[in-house]
Amino acid sequence: MDLVSLAVRSIFIDNMIFAYFLGMCSFLAVSKKVSTALGLGLAVVFVLSITAPVNWLLQQYVLREGALTWISAEFANVNLEFLQFIMFIAVIAGMVQLVEMVIEKFSPSLYGSLGIFLPLIAVNCSILGGSLFMVQRDYTLPQASVYGFGSGLGFALAIVALAAVREKLKYSNVPKPLKGIGITMLITGLMAIAFKSFIGIAV
Amino acid sequence: MKFLQDIFEKQKPHFEKGGKWEKFYYIFEAHFTLLFAPKDVTSKKGVQIRDAVDMKRMMMTVIIALLPTLIFGIWNVGHQHFLATGQEAATLLDKFAIGAYAVLPIVIVSYVTGLGIEFTFATIRRHPVNEGFLVSGMLIPLIMPATIPLWQVALATAFAVIIGKEVFGGTGMNILNVALTARAFLYFAYPGDISGDNVWTYFGDSLIGMSEPVQAFSGATPLAMAAADGISSFSNFWLSDAYTFQNMFLGVIPGSIGETSTLMALIGALILITTGVGSWRIILSVFGGAFLMGYLFNFIYDINYTGQLGTGVKIAFLLGTIILFIINQKFIKGELKAVIGVLAGMLIFTAVMLFSGAASEFMKVPAQFHLVMGGLAFGAVYMATDPVTASHTFQGKWIYGIMIGALTVLIRVFNPAYPEGIMLAILLMNVFAPLIDIYVVKANKKRRLSRATV
Numbered sequence: 001m002d003l004v005s006l007a008v009r010s011i012f013i014d015n016m017i018f019a020y021f022l023g024m025c026s027f028l029a030v031s032k033k034v035s036t037a038l039g040l041g042l043a044v045v046f047v048l049s050i051t052a053p054v055n056w057l058l059q060q061y062v063l064r065e066g067a068l069t070w071i072s073a074e075f076a077n078v079n080l081e082f083l084q085f086i087m088f089i090a091v092i093a094g095m096v097q098l099v100e101m102v103i104e105k106f107s108p109s110l111y112g113s114l115g116i117f118l119p120l121i122a123v124n125c126s127i128l129g130g131s132l133f134m135v136q137r138d139y140t141l142p143q144a145s146v147y148g149f150g151s152g153l154g155f156a157l158a159i160v161a162l163a164a165v166r167e168k169l170k171y172s173n174v175p176k177p178l179k180g181i182g183i184t185m186l187i188t189g190l191m192a193i194a195f196k197s198f199i200g201i202a203v
Numbered sequence: 204m205k206f207l208q209d210i211f212e213k214q215k216p217h218f219e220k221g222g223k224w225e226k227f228y229y230i231f232e233a234h235f236t237l238l239f240a241p242k243d244v245t246s247k248k249g250v251q252i253r254d255a256v257d258m259k260r261m262m263m264t265v266i267i268a269l270l271p272t273l274i275f276g277i278w279n280v281g282h283q284h285f286l287a288t289g290q291e292a293a294t295l296l297d298k299f300a301i302g303a304y305a306v307l308p309i310v311i312v313s314y315v316t317g318l319g320i321e322f323t324f325a326t327i328r329r330h331p332v333n334e335g336f337l338v339s340g341m342l343i344p345l346i347m348p349a350t351i352p353l354w355q356v357a358l359a360t361a362f363a364v365i366i367g368k369e370v371f372g373g374t375g376m377n378i379l380n381v382a383l384t385a386r387a388f389l390y391f392a393y394p395g396d397i398s399g400d401n402v403w404t405y406f407g408d409s410l411i412g413m414s415e416p417v418q419a420f421s422g423a424t425p426l427a428m429a430a431a432d433g434i435s436s437f438s439n440f441w442l443s444d445a446y447t448f449q450n451m452f453l454g455v456i457p458g459s460i461g462e463t464s465t466l467m468a469l470i471g472a473l474i475l476i477t478t479g480v481g482s483w484r485i486i487l488s489v490f491g492g493a494f495l496m497g498y499l500f501n502f503i504y505d506i507n508y509t510g511q512l513g514t515g516v517k518i519a520f521l522l523g524t525i526i527l528f529i530i531n532q533k534f535i536k537g538e539l540k541a542v543i544g545v546l547a548g549m550l551i552f553t554a555v556m557l558f559s560g561a562a563s564e565f566m567k568v569p570a571q572f573h574l575v576m577g578g579l580a581f582g583a584v585y586m587a588t589d590p591v592t593a594s595h596t597f598q599g600k601w602i603y604g605i606m607i608g609a610l611t612v613l614i615r616v617f618n619p620a621y622p623e624g625i626m627l628a629i630l631l632m633n634v635f636a637p638l639i640d641i642y643v644v645k646a647n648k649k650r651r652l653s654r655a656t657v
Binding site: 004005034160161164165167168169171172173174175178183186187189190191193194195196197198 | 328330366367370371372373376378379384387388391555558559610614618624627628630631633634635637638640641
């Protein structure tokens with residue numbers, strides 16, 4: 001049950017976009033069409049749910065202070081935490097390469113419409129954020145996997161909802177200076193107000 | 204009427220192209236069309252269908268439907284004032300007088316601020332003045348407590364009209380309900396004045412020599428009480444005279460100006476449905492969703508509290524609901540499919556709750572009470588039905604409505620931070636309404652393509 005409530009938490013309450021405002025660049029840039037947004041959302045779900053457990057293992061058995069004792073007892077004082085960012089990023093970048101190859105192979109049209117934002121998932125802060133939050137909150141391996149998956153799903157939900165709103169917005173008469181990113185920022189703020197309904201829920 | 208029309212016709216040349224007040228044409232046009240249907244037709248050729256019921260007339264219908272709640276709200280503010288100050292023997296007129304003294308300034312401030320911004324935008328951006336604010340400007344005061352400072356009303360209205368509506372291009376293009384945006388803004392910006400925890404009773408104004416203004420009145424709304432102290436103190440209060448089902452249905456309880464009375468909201472619903480302005484699907488599904496969710500929570504509480512059900516039965520329940528969901532996806536079509544789909548989703552949620560074994564005291568609140576408590580009826584009738592921000596497809600409307608009802612009860616039960624859920628539930632579903640529509644339309648296309656034989 002702990003895992004279910006963690007999943008609910010990470011999807012709705014600690015939503016990457018509306019609670020932490022992480023990963024805004026791709027959120028704002030790739031939300032013009034629902035189908036593209038769904039593609040990016042699923043890619044983020046995939047990358048997050050792989051990288052969170054992998055990075056957990058990395059943290060547990062390589063990076064953390066005294067983590068290397070499984071090789072030999074003399075490494076008990078070794079602390080590789082200063083490599084944390086670079087290692088996490090390396091794992092994420094590797095995963096993104098994989099996703100990129102898969103998407104290019106199976107859905108060239110989606111690959112085309114995602115464009116530069118697919119490789120840019122590698123530096124999407126919600127993904128690195130997922131790994132860092134997981135370390136900070138001392139999750140166990142199953143918790144980390146669920147957390148990664150849930151955060152990804154929260155991101156996907158947010159970006160698809162925004163894309164639907166923006167498709168509807170095509171018929172609006174938005175003032176010229178606000179067109180594009182400006183109005184999208186405002187919508188994000190309004191959506192965050194609506195998402196506040198979840199903040200404070202005790203699960 | 205003829206002489207009014209003459210006045211307008213006489214002034215018209217001044218406002219048209221080349222006239223001295225050309226800039227203000229849309230302000231003139233707004234007043235003219237408020238009173239008369241315009242003569243213009245959109246094209247010179249072909250058949251014209253002219254309907255006197257244009258958008259302005261439609262918005263006026265909503266305002267007429269709002270009048271019962273407004274009048275009752277004014278009376279209730281006065282009534283609560285006399286109850287709280289201990290002056291039982293007040294006449295009807297006294298109550299109305301006090302109520303009007305408290306409520307009318309809020310209405311006026313809301314209309315003046317909103318319409319001022321609306322006219323400014325219309326003049327600068329050269330678009331017709333949008334009628335939507337006639338309704339929003341009435342809704343905003345009705346969802347405010349009577350004690351709200353007027354500057355906050357003005358600020359919230361300005362925020363809602365500019366950020367909630369005008370940046371999208373005006374009426375018909377916004378994504379969140381304008382009135383609810385105003386309230387949510389106040390709710391998060393000035394929680395002290397509108398938190399929903401305390402009873403808002405208008406105590407009067409010492410300036411004009413009414414009774415003593417007491418600032419801290421330590422009552423709580425029924426919802427806040429149920430959330431804070433659990434069912435025991437709740438039901439004690441419940442069974443005392445103040446919060447009976449009947450009182451809450453009639454709305455003779457403290458609360459925001461317009462939203463206490465379920466009865467008045469239902470009268471409004473009758474007007475909206477018979478004139479075809481409001482969607483009966485949404486109204487019905489919000490009430491239905493809330494009732495069912497309340498009922499399911501009673502059920503979960505019973506099972507989890509007594510712990511009689513074995514794991515096997517729970518698994519069977521979960522599997523049963525999933526099978527129901529699949530059967531529904533395969534074999535049922537149209538609006539029924541949407542309804543059963545959402546209901547199956549709620550049942551799956553229930554099954555998960557059964558596994559979790561969670562039991563909160565609030566779950567015990569009888570389902571029918573959820574319908575009359577707080578602003579559920581008001582929100583369901585006047586704000587969920589907002590044609591701009593709701594779902595546009597029939598199936599979408601069912602999903603949208605049921606989800607609002609269910610989420611309202613869910614937030615009430617699970618979120619101790621917010622005793623009332625209808626406002627945030629509607630805002631949240633406003634955000635998802637376009638997505639629902641897109642998928643409903645997509646499913647329709649798919650079904651029709653599968654029937655095509657070419």
